[in-house]
Amino acid sequence: MQRTEINLDETDLAILRLLQEDARMTNVALAAKLKMAPSAMLERVRKLEEKGVIRGYSAVVNPLAIDKDLLVFIFIKTKDSFADDKSARALAAIPQVMEVHHIAGDDCYLIKARLSGPTELMELKRSRFSKISNIISMRTTIVLETVKESSHISID
Amino acid sequence: MQRTEINLDETDLAILRLLQEDARMTNVALAAKLKMAPSAMLERVRKLEEKGVIRGYSAVVNPLAIDKDLLVFIFIKTKDSFADDKSARALAAIPQVMEVHHIAGDDCYLIKARLSGPTELMELKRSRFSKISNIISMRTTIVLETVKESSHISID
DNA sequence: ACAAAAAACAGAATATTATTCTGAATATGC
DNA sequence: GCATATTCAGAATAATATTCTGTTTTTTGT
Numbered sequence: 001m002q003r004t005e006i007n008l009d010e011t012d013l014a015i016l017r018l019l020q021e022d023a024r025m026t027n028v029a030l031a032a033k034l035k036m037a038p039s040a041m042l043e044r045v046r047k048l049e050e051k052g053v054i055r056g057y058s059a060v061v062n063p064l065a066i067d068k069d070l071l072v073f074i075f076i077k078t079k080d081s082f083a084d085d086k087s088a089r090a091l092a093a094i095p096q097v098m099e100v101h102h103i104a105g106d107d108c109y110l111i112k113a114r115l116s117g118p119t120e121l122m123e124l125k126r127s128r129f130s131k132i133s134n135i136i137s138m139r140t141t142i143v144l145e146t147v148k149e150s151s152h153i154s155i156d
Numbered sequence: 157m158q159r160t161e162i163n164l165d166e167t168d169l170a171i172l173r174l175l176q177e178d179a180r181m182t183n184v185a186l187a188a189k190l191k192m193a194p195s196a197m198l199e200r201v202r203k204l205e206e207k208g209v210i211r212g213y214s215a216v217v218n219p220l221a222i223d224k225d226l227l228v229f230i231f232i233k234t235k236d237s238f239a240d241d242k243s244a245r246a247l248a249a250i251p252q253v254m255e256v257h258h259i260a261g262d263d264c265y266l267i268k269a270r271l272s273g274p275t276e277l278m279e280l281k282r283s284r285f286s287k288i289s290n291i292i293s294m295r296t297t298i299v300l301e302t303v304k305e306s307s308h309i310s311i312d
Numbered sequence: 313a314c315a316a317a318a319a320a321c322a323g324a325a326t327a328t329t330a331t332t333c334t335g336a337a338t339a340t341g342c
Numbered sequence: 343g344c345a346t347a348t349t350c351a352g353a354a355t356a357a358t359a360t361t362c363t364g365t366t367t368t369t370t371g372t
Contacts, residue, residue, distance in 0.1 A: 021212075027360090042361095062208055065162050145257070
């Protein structure tokens, strides 16, 4: 199966940069910035969406405003190397879990979760993590302060 | 200094949920979903922005489409416990660095970076990290596969 | 290099949406 | 309970999104 060819030019990259900065920028504003007609811009943006270059658009919410004070990273060592897809999916299904990465090293996962506080963390461990069978060990790291947190990818 | 009171009702939370899902949803669609007039909705969204509950809006870009294949987490141990704000800011200033967290443990930072490949990682280490004086040790963890990666905060 | 095909684009027309304003309804403070 | 502030809806208008058409530019095959 041949994936649809993705070839982005400078204009596309500029669009991505601008929409990463402000996804709610109007199409005309976007077109004006790049000196194009709105109709042409719309066509490009749609293609970027169709090709899956743009996955979606998201509001960035201040976690403190909704009482999600606690950010944690959890390292999980598992028994099986590849047969643990179920575990990974089980972790990914937890709403408070924002990221699940399979990392290099002996069958490790790194997960990032945002919670209201230590109580919710303990509840989560009891109700969800305990059900995953092939976990060998788990190390929880608590974030004291976030200096930078951006979902923007640097686009050269 | 007293921070402006933030009190969000169920409607606000619903708005946040919807805008996290699709930040480019039109104001009328948003209003329709929550059975409100567009003008009232606009007023609420603006207040959420003013109060800093909504930090902004961002397009979610597929990293593979722009040749950012390598995701890494780097643990950094530093000498000083608090005097290393400069280091943290130096790290945060690197475009490829998406997150910088001060984590619990002996003066540790956890940073997340997205890069084109191992070559860029080495270049970064040589050109940027080497200039930070109070680094004691550094451990780089490479992500093999990302099962879940979302910037959405679960809103109860 | 050349013609054919495809893609990208601009301009105009129309549909839809954003925004503002005003007054009513609702909640809040004292 | 009254005054004040907040939230909201409806209507009018400004701005934007979207579609369509034809042109220009780029790509492709030979």
